[in-house]
Amino acid sequence: MVFSSPTFLFAFLPVVLLATWATPARFRRFVLLAASAVFYAWGVQGVLAIVWASALADWALALGIQKARKDDNKRRANALLTLGIVQNLAILGYYKYLGFASDQLDHLASIFGAGGPGIAHVALPIGVSFFTFEKISYVVDVWRGDVEPRKDPTDVLLFVSLFPRSIAGPIVRLREIQQDLHTPRPRAQDASDGAIRFAHGLAKKVLIADQLAPIADAAFATANSGDGTALTTSAAWLGAFAYTLQLYYDFSGYSDMAIGIGRMLGFHLPENFDRPYSSHSITEFWRRWHMTLSRWFRDYVYISLGGNRGGINATYRNLIIVFALTGLWHGAAWSFVLWGLYHGAWLLVERATGLRAVGGQPIKYPILRRATTFLIVLVGWVLFRAGSLSTAEHYYKAMLGFRGGFTDAVDTALTHQALFVLLVAAVIVVLPGRRSAGRWLTEAVGRIPDVARTASLALGAPLALVYVLSTGFHPFLYFQF
Numbered sequence: 001m002v003f004s005s006p007t008f009l010f011a012f013l014p015v016v017l018l019a020t021w022a023t024p025a026r027f028r029r030f031v032l033l034a035a036s037a038v039f040y041a042w043g044v045q046g047v048l049a050i051v052w053a054s055a056l057a058d059w060a061l062a063l064g065i066q067k068a069r070k071d072d073n074k075r076r077a078n079a080l081l082t083l084g085i086v087q088n089l090a091i092l093g094y095y096k097y098l099g100f101a102s103d104q105l106d107h108l109a110s111i112f113g114a115g116g117p118g119i120a121h122v123a124l125p126i127g128v129s130f131f132t133f134e135k136i137s138y139v140v141d142v143w144r145g146d147v148e149p150r151k152d153p154t155d156v157l158l159f160v161s162l163f164p165r166s167i168a169g170p171i172v173r174l175r176e177i178q179q180d181l182h183t184p185r186p187r188a189q190d191a192s193d194g195a196i197r198f199a200h201g202l203a204k205k206v207l208i209a210d211q212l213a214p215i216a217d218a219a220f221a222t223a224n225s226g227d228g229t230a231l232t233t234s235a236a237w238l239g240a241f242a243y244t245l246q247l248y249y250d251f252s253g254y255s256d257m258a259i260g261i262g263r264m265l266g267f268h269l270p271e272n273f274d275r276p277y278s279s280h281s282i283t284e285f286w287r288r289w290h291m292t293l294s295r296w297f298r299d300y301v302y303i304s305l306g307g308n309r310g311g312i313n314a315t316y317r318n319l320i321i322v323f324a325l326t327g328l329w330h331g332a333a334w335s336f337v338l339w340g341l342y343h344g345a346w347l348l349v350e351r352a353t354g355l356r357a358v359g360g361q362p363i364k365y366p367i368l369r370r371a372t373t374f375l376i377v378l379v380g381w382v383l384f385r386a387g388s389l390s391t392a393e394h395y396y397k398a399m400l401g402f403r404g405g406f407t408d409a410v411d412t413a414l415t416h417q418a419l420f421v422l423l424v425a426a427v428i429v430v431l432p433g434r435r436s437a438g439r440w441l442t443e444a445v446g447r448i449p450d451v452a453r454t455a456s457l458a459l460g461a462p463l464a465l466v467y468v469l470s471t472g473f474h475p476f477l478y479f480q481f
Helices: 004-020 025-041 049-072 074-111 128-144 153-161 174-182 188-224 232-265 290-304 312-330 334-353 367-384 387-402 410-413 416-430 439-441 447-471
Strands: none
Touching: 004 025, 004 447, 025 153, 025 174, 025 290, 049 153, 074 128, 074 232, 128 153, 128 174, 128 290, 128 387, 153 174, 188 232, 188 387, 188 410, 188 416, 188 439, 188 447, 232 290, 232 367, 232 387, 232 410, 232 416, 232 439, 290 312, 312 334, 334 367, 334 387, 367 387, 439 447
16 A cells, blocks of 8 residues: 555545544554554565564563663663664565575575575565664664653554554654654644645655656666667666656655655654755765665764764775665665765765865855756666666666667657656756755745645645546555665
């Protein structure tokens, strides 16, 4: 079940909202827990028990860590923390990386003429990368003393499986929503703001991202066929540009919908995007793109490695490690690892040259800097989308090969409607301004914001619903992670 499916929009969400608002405050979290169980189990029936069993283990370990800290038993606290991290990473490793690891071992064995272990095939549960990181953050925060462990296990279960963000983020920390777990029913203002934010995200997903998908799919499918020579240079650049926009509108649209649903239920989920394509450097880009993931790696990996406290060489090493892991987090393939290293390398270049453009520093040639950053990000998205190094190689050759003409498949996908959406999406991305549209819709005061809010609910949402009913729904791109 996904947010843009008719089942969710016309059945599941209305029922859950009515049940939540009608339920007394002391029982509210049980209703949400049951709804989250149904939502998650809808597509991955056999995994929910494992997720909850692991969450209960985190609950018990957190209580043990707190007791060990009170007893000043650092050794026991560290042992329990290690156990918590290991059990969470074991789940992530089994479901997401076992197939990749066995494939690499099989390939290595074949080089030496030996029999490999065979390639393991394990179905990837949606959201495993997200809720695993959230669970790790909980036990680490308790160990650090940043948050008190929850005595009620249902609080931890709800934190892990809360359905608005259980499958594709934002990556939430318990301390960010702990006050919301036991608040009375949502206020009318929460319901209104949440509905506006949800409508905005739905429109971004259905009216923009899904309309751009055929262009990107056609280009990358052509690069993946044969030796990739059928993909012309113009089609390759158009496909990469379409995917750059599609990915942003798809993922940020999901985040808007998740934040909106959470708000309607009384939860204040953290923001995940802040106009990333308006960045003037790759450093700034990663402070605006998938912000909850960037902060997670900063707080739980980069700082744990020493951050920038060990000198320039240690800082560079830590950044490379973080971005290699960032790439691997996104997918069990070398193309994702290289994509992460690609961004990590640009961060090192910016640090070495003083071009980081962060902290309110004055920026020379802002338009050129912004265009350059956008180009660097676009080129990197080819690795991200390709899925394999061979497809990426074919695609880059097409982008740099100066092959004339236009690829038939891309030409077919580039309908008048798709071209119009592409242009509108591009204009929105290049508009100046610092505030993201989602937050502006719910926070801004004045006649223009009022008109925009009305249009979002009265025009954008119904039009998106018409598309959902007429064309079906498409999975969100980040579900694969």
